[in-house]
Amino acid sequence: MSDAPVVRIGAGSASPLHTLREIWHYRDLFQALGTRDLRLRYRQTFLGIAWVVVQPLLAAGIFAFVFGTIARVPTDGQPYMLFALAALAGWNFFSSVLTRASTSLIQNPQLVTRVYFPRLILPLAVVPAALVDLLITLAAFAVIALAQGHGFDARLVGLPAAILLLGALALGAGFAAAALAVRYRDVQYVLPVAIQLALYASPVAYSSAAVPARWQALYYANPLAAPLELLRWSLLGTPAPAVQDLLYSVGAAVVLVLIGAAVFRGIERSFADEI
Amino acid sequence: MRSDALAIQAEGLGKSYRIGRGPRATTLAERLVDVVRHPFGHGAGEGFWALRDASFEIARGQAVGIIGRNGAGKSTLLKLLSRITTPTTGWAELRGRVGSLIEVGTGFHPELTGRENVFLNGAILGMRRHEVAQRFDEIVDFAGIERFIDTPVKRYSSGMYMRLAFAVAAHLDAEILVVDEVLAVGDQEFQKKCLGKMGEVAGAGRTVLFVSHALHAVSTLTTRTLVLEAGRIAFDGSTSDGLAFYRALQAEGSGSAHAYRAPAGRSGVHLVDGRVVTSISDGLHRHGDAFALEFTLDVPEPVSQLCFSVHIQDESDRAVNHFWIYGDGPAFRNATGRFNVRIDVPKYRLVMGRYTVTVWVTDRASHTIYEHLSNLCPFEVTMEGLARPDYEWSPEYMVYAEDYTYGVTRA
Known part of the structure; x- marks a missing residue:
């Protein structure tokens, strides 16, 4: 039995490579937790899975009324409902991954204090359910778009890239938020406000073209701006974000994931003692 | 002893917790107050050594009991070996796949069915999905709840719930099993079945670490016992001597009331x-x-x-x-x-x-x-x-x- 795995327990941290290998080893747990979330989400609700579609439609409807009908925000020539719904699909994916990742540790204290597994699995495992929601919203979007005579073209290739970027940004922030929430419960109260602010600082209810030229650079410092415009471009053919803004977002996502994971691993060792 | 014959090797394992002003600041405001008051460190919190300088070697296939009074450090040692928490000092090496049962039914969700919970719990315990699938029938059979396997577990009686939870744990295929008092649950009949299963595991050449207050179970399942007292290993030897040592400790505390x-x-x-x-x-x-x-x-x-x-x-x-x-x-x-x-x-x-x-x-x-x-x-x-x-x-x-x-x- 010389090939038996050796577990070393000590005061130092495991190497990042070792952590990655362990996460891979526990991939079935990732899947099981993801499935659990999906199963539980709409069990014992009256409308069930329909909520996935109804929620963003309601939000888009409200946006359509406030920004489209009352404020008459320019939409790059698109019907406001489609214009808002396209970005909302991406936005909801981002905010639900971030929100649920941030509480993934403190809502599972029994897992953290009773059994070992690579803790990063917990924030990671919120992604499948959010992704399923996103796909259902996109399907609803497609139905509405096609019904209004709108077609799709090769620009759809931008869609996965936009989703990947949004997911990475959400996870990076989510890792850090989840770990910090174990130590400081303030995170639970600060985060929703921050997300709300970010919604208005991002091109969801309006187009980034509406931002005055002198503020554009500052506006695109928000790494969410480029992927959201990319998403709308790929679905509706609105103007594409500049390549350098996209590259900036990619860089920000990578840095954020690395920093988030580092913060997480820094606090990880004391989770069970502090949760 | 050649090192590849060892399943567990621990050297100077220790764990200290901060006491005094609570474990640590839990809101940002408290942390800021902390920093202002104690700019050069974590402040007046004293370290409490839940476990100190624990060194031992356990051979492959050995079944070892861990006993001790409340607060003696049993659960800390268990949590360290299960990697739930990390040691403050020392190190340990575990050679082989480790399965740890600090509690049965960890992660069970009331809204999920028995079947769904078996797969979820199995994954939480570190089993691969195909392993659970392979043993599924055996698990359900052991728990004796075939008819309710597709019912949400919130409708289970507490007995059924515990039986299913233990059944998953009992089919965990690990070379090193670290078990806490999980047997303190369930009805008499089922406890007997669980102990039987544990005995089987210990007999099958796997390494078992068994923490329990049930001295009789310890004496039946293990040949060697560590007695912990005030965070230290006070005794390490044969189970019969260990139990006698432990009883002497208990008697010391209670005075002779006989x-x-x-x-x-x-x-x-x-x-x-x-x-x-x-x-x-x-x-x-x-x-x-x-x-x-x-x-x-x-x-x-x-x-x-x-x-x-x-x-x-x-x-x-x-x-x-x-x-x-x-x-x-x-x-x-x-x-x-x-x-x-x-x-x-x-x-x-x-x-x-x-x-x-x-x-x-x-x-x-x-x-x-x-x-x-x-x-x-x-x-x-x-x-x-x-x-x-x-x-x-x-x-x-x-x-x-x-x-x-x-x-x-x-x-």
């Missing part, structure tokens, strides 16, 4: 003192050994029908045995003075458990009760080292086990 002495100034007909004569040590008796009760009775005035009676009571206050001493024979009848009473039981076959003595001193003629004393002379009966499959495991299975022979003939 004898009774009448309060000063007691007058009238009364019990002066009483004690149990047990076979292993003061207050500890081995099933089947000679047992005796000794009393001193003070009778200042003659009583025409003095009756002295003794009950042995079990933990649920059931009288297991009555010893009656009355009638014309005993010397204390219609006489005055001090009398020694000794009751001998040549082979006392109480089943394992804790017992106490109740004493009545009465006059059967006038129905006077001179003395009624309960919970005297607590003692424990052990069945360690006695292998008899018909009364294994559970203290409440029976209260008395007698030797017997039988014959079966065709009529």
Whole structure:
């Protein structure tokens, strides 16, 4: 039995490579937790899975009324409902991954204090359910778009890239938020406000073209701006974000994931003692 | 010992927790206050060593018990070896796949069905999905809940729930099993089944670390025992010596309460003192050994029908045995003075458990009760080292086990 795995327990941290290998080893747990979330989400609700579609439609409807009908925000020539719904699909994916990742540790204290597994699995495992929601919203979007005579073209290739970027940004922030929430419960109260602010600082209810030229650079410092415009471009053919803004977002996502994971691993060792 | 024959090797393992002002600031404001007050460190919080300098080696295939009083560091050691928390000092190496059961049913969700929970719990315990699938029928069969496997577990009785939870854990395929008191649950029948399963695991050449208060289970399942006391390993050796060491520790803490002495100034007909004569040590008796009760009775005035009676009571206050001493024979009848009473039981076959003595001193003629004393002379009966499959495991299975022979003939 010389090939038996050796577990070393000590005061130092495991190497990042070792952590990655362990996460891979526990991939079935990732899947099981993801499935659990999906199963539980709409069990014992009256409308069930329909909520996935109804929620963003309601939000888009409200946006359509406030920004489209009352404020008459320019939409790059698109019907406001489609214009808002396209970005909302991406936005909801981002905010639900971030929100649920941030509480993934403190809502599972029994897992953290009773059994070992690579803790990063917990924030990671919120992604499948959010992704399923996103796909259902996109399907609803497609139905509405096609019904209004709108077609799709090769620009759809931008869609996965936009989703990947949004997911990475959400996870990076989510890792850090989840770990910090174990130590400081303030995170639970600060985060929703921050997300709300970010919604208005991002091109969801309006187009980034509406931002005055002198503020554009500052506006695109928000790494969410480029992927959201990319998403709308790929679905509706609105103007594409500049390549350098996209590259900036990619860089920000990578840095954020690395920093988030580092913060997480820094606090990880004391989770069970502090949760 | 060659290192590849070792399953677990620990060197100077220690864990300290911050005490004093709570574990740590839990809101940002508290943290900021902390920083202002103690700019050069974490402040006045003192370290408390839950475990200190634990070094040991466990050979592959060995079954080791870990016992100790509450707060002695058992769960800390378990949490360190299970990697739930990290040591402050020292290191350990575990060679082989580790399965740790600190609790059964971790992650069970009430809204999910039995089937869904089996897969989820299996994954949480580190099993691969195909492993769970492979053993699924076995697990359900072991739990005995086939009919309810697709019912949400919130509709289960607590017994069914525990059975299913343990069934998943029992089928965990690990080379090193770290088990905490998970057997303290479920009904008698199921506990017996679980212990049987544990014994099977230990017998199958896997390394088992077993933390428990159930000393009988420890004695049956393990050959070696670590006794923890105040965060240190106070004893490491054979299980029988370990249990004796642990009992001595317990007795130290409680003082010798195995004898009774009448309060000063007691007058009238009364019990002066009483004690149990047990076979292993003061207050500890081995099933089947000679047992005796000794009393001193003070009778200042003659009583025409003095009756002295003794009950042995079990933990649920059931009288297991009555010893009656009355009638014309005993010397204390219609006489005055001090009398020694000794009751001998040549082979006392109480089943394992804790017992106490109740004493009545009465006059059967006038129905006077001179003395009624309960919970005297607590003692424990052990069945360690006695292998008899018909009364294994559970203290409440029976209260008395007698030797017997039988014959079966065709009529």
